[in-house]
Amino acid sequence: xxxxxxxSKPQAIExxxxxxxxxxxxxxxxxxxxxxxxxAGERCFLFGASGAGKSTLLNLISGVLPTTSGKLKVxxxxxxxxxxxxxxxxxxxxxxxxxxxxxxxxxxxxxxxxQLALHFADDNADDHQDxxxxxxxxxxxxxxxxIALLQRQSRELSVGQQQRVAIxxxxxxxxELLIVDEPTSALDTYARDNFMTLLMDSxxxxxxxxxxxxxxxxxxxxxxxxxxxxxxxxxxxxxx
Ligand SMILES: Nc1ncnc2c1ncn2[C@@H]1O[C@H](COP(=O)(O)OP(=O)(O)OP(=O)(O)O)[C@@H](O)[C@H]1O
Numbered sequence: 001x002x003x004x005x006x007x008s009k010p011q012a013i014e015x016x017x018x019x020x021x022x023x024x025x026x027x028x029x030x031x032x033x034x035x036x037x038x039x040a041g042e043r044c045f046l047f048g049a050s051g052a053g054k055s056t057l058l059n060l061i062s063g064v065l066p067t068t069s070g071k072l073k074v075x076x077x078x079x080x081x082x083x084x085x086x087x088x089x090x091x092x093x094x095x096x097x098x099x100x101x102x103x104x105x106x107x108x109x110x111x112x113x114x115q116l117a118l119h120f121a122d123d124n125a126d127d128h129q130d131x132x133x134x135x136x137x138x139x140x141x142x143x144x145x146x147i148a149l150l151q152r153q154s155r156e157l158s159v160g161q162q163q164r165v166a167i168x169x170x171x172x173x174x175x176e177l178l179i180v181d182e183p184t185s186a187l188d189t190y191a192r193d194n195f196m197t198l199l200m201d202s203x204x205x206x207x208x209x210x211x212x213x214x215x216x217x218x219x220x221x222x223x224x225x226x227x228x229x230x231x232x233x234x235x236x237x238x239x240x
Pocket of ligand 1: 030054
């Protein structure tokens with residue numbers, strides 16, 4: 001799929017007049033963003049006070065939550081016009097997500113965790129297992145993961161190994177957009193810097209656009225763009 005074009009600039013994310021309120025809290029808007037774009041290939045560090053709506057915005061962009069009103073185009077597709085099922089399918093095929101807690105299924109093997117991501121993205125994944133195996137091998141090599149870990153249950157892995165598997169799972173479908181939510185909060189400085197380097201290298205290899213949320217402002221130096229959600233969002237409900 002091609003990212004949408006405005007002039008000659010491809011856009012990974014375009015939103016305008018985007019509002020969102022959680023069901024049951026209809027009078028309480030959480031987000032009201034007049035306009036924001038992320039160009040294809042750009043890496044954006046999104047920050048803002050606690051409660052500013054960062055995770056909510058990531059969930060809208062990845063299609064987990066439906067918008068309340070406005071326009072939200074991701075990789076050229078208008079998400080507001082998609083059913084929940086279509087959004088899930090779109091996310092599985094085009095967006096890699098790395099969550100704070102990695103969200104690996106603990107009792108499944110590492111291989112099964114990765115195969116699940118492939119399964120949700122492509123019903124015919126079983127048809128080309130050779131290609132898939134070599135893709136997994138390349139990713140494990142790039143992420144410095146021992147291939148023998150594929151057979152281990154993910155709960156047996158160290159935190160550092162789980163992080164790398166979470167990145168491998170997010171990248172296995174070659175996503176055009178990678179969304180990463182506060183993944184370094186539990187890490188010491190050394191592990192955090194390693195994680196960031198791996199993430200940046202993986203994005204460069206894949207030419208993915210990156211939207212990264214963190215409270216850790218020292219990570220800003222890794223990014224082309226720094227966006228303060230409190231300045232974008234007309235709702236001022238954040239608690240510092
Ligand atoms: N499932 C939910 N139902 C109702 N309100 C919610 C829900 N999730 C979040 N909120 C509210 O939406 C607002 C934004 O929350 P969100 O988690 O997006 O903020 P955040 O910027 O990610 O915060 P933090 O930095 O503390 O993680 C908050 O007022 C929060 O209470």
